[in-house]
Amino acid sequence: MPKSLDFKHSQAKRSLWQRLDWRKALAIDLGSNEIRIFQTARSSRDQAETLIIDQACVAVKKSRFRKKVQILAVGKDALEMRGRLGVGVQVVFPIVAGRIVDAYLAKVLLKELLKRVLKIDKRLPFVMSPIVMVTVRASTSEFSRRSLTRLFYDLGASEVYLLAEPLAAAIGIGVPVADASGALLMQLGAGVIEAAAISLGSIVSFESSLWSGVATGWELDEFIRAFLIKEHHLVISLEASEVLKKRLVLDDKSTIKIKVSGKDLISQKAKTLMLDNADFMPLLSILAEDYLAMIERLFKKIPNELLSDVLDRGLLLSGNFAKLGSLDQYLTKNLKIPVALVDDPDLAAAKGALTVLENLDLFKESLAYV
Secondary structure, three states: OOOOOOHHHOOOOOOHHHHHOOOOEEEEEEOOOEEEEEEOOOOOOOOOEEEEEEEOOEEEEOOOOOOOOEEEEEOHHHHOOOOOOOOOEEEEOOEEOOEEOOHHHHHHHHHHHHHHHOOOOOOOOOOOOOEEEEEEOOOOOHHHHHHHHHHHHHOOOOEEEEEEHHHHHHHHOOOOOOOOOOEEEEEEOOOOEEEEEEEOOEEEEEEEHHHHOOOOHHHHHHHHHHHHHHHHOEEOOHHHHHHHHHHOEOOOOOOOEEEEEEEEOOOOOEEEEEEEHHHHHHHHHHHHHHHHHHHHHHHHHOOHHHHHHHHHHOEEEEOHHHHOEOHHHHHHHHHOOOEEEOOOHHHHHHHHHHHHHHOHHHHHOOOOOO
């Protein structure tokens, strides 16, 4: 069997472990903002199932007199509490860019999501021992990888596999990653932006926002809020900035009008403005120029034998933040290569992890498996 991830030409029959193993197999896209969990099909007649897509956060209440925090909610329920309760309530994202920033809350979050997925309640102990395939950033350190692996084993997983997110996204959208000619993909997540060249089933070169100072989706939210305060004395919530961000278009000729509501910083009264898309172009231009510089740095890292191939094929955009309006057109114009937004960009990495999990034997023999 070739050392590749050429799943299209794999055997039609399911592997022995899939036909005989009673354990559930879960593909987990561990995003900084959202966690997506898919389950593999149990038989050839079944289809893979999207079990859960939830916010990657926990709402906690901290007491001045007690060291231990009180868990109030997990996931979407927790996010809805942000800014709506007292000062003592905090909404924490315990896993950011593949790094565990709060081990206790990360365990609380994942344990609750896995319990929902595996349909476990207080009457049934946590003994299902699922096999999990988890996406991580290409730039995730070895220490963070070990920490994540240990965390899932502590939660009861029987087998844990990690898959680099750009590679997972490429597989999820059907790119023939096993080809020697390779592919170029940019994964735009809420917390991390990564561009990677992929060939022969592995990542050849990559660039990450973690060390290059490139702005991410989360930072654009903060840029928008700071811009509105500075220019219009308008304070908006993070939820409002998230909605606003999705309506923006990276086009200085756009005539889109956007309604923005919040609180006046001076009078403290409710305030509503009608703004032009052009008002936000300085912010969007900064991001777009960052992405151009990131891709150009990646070009310098790619071996000459591979560079001409990936340039001919063009650049693919995946990840939730790839939906930024007209980003593909902007990059096409400035890079002088084809750039395309993939279908369902926010689900690409999760689907790729699911595909690998359903072909686990091939994956273990591939260059991507370490």
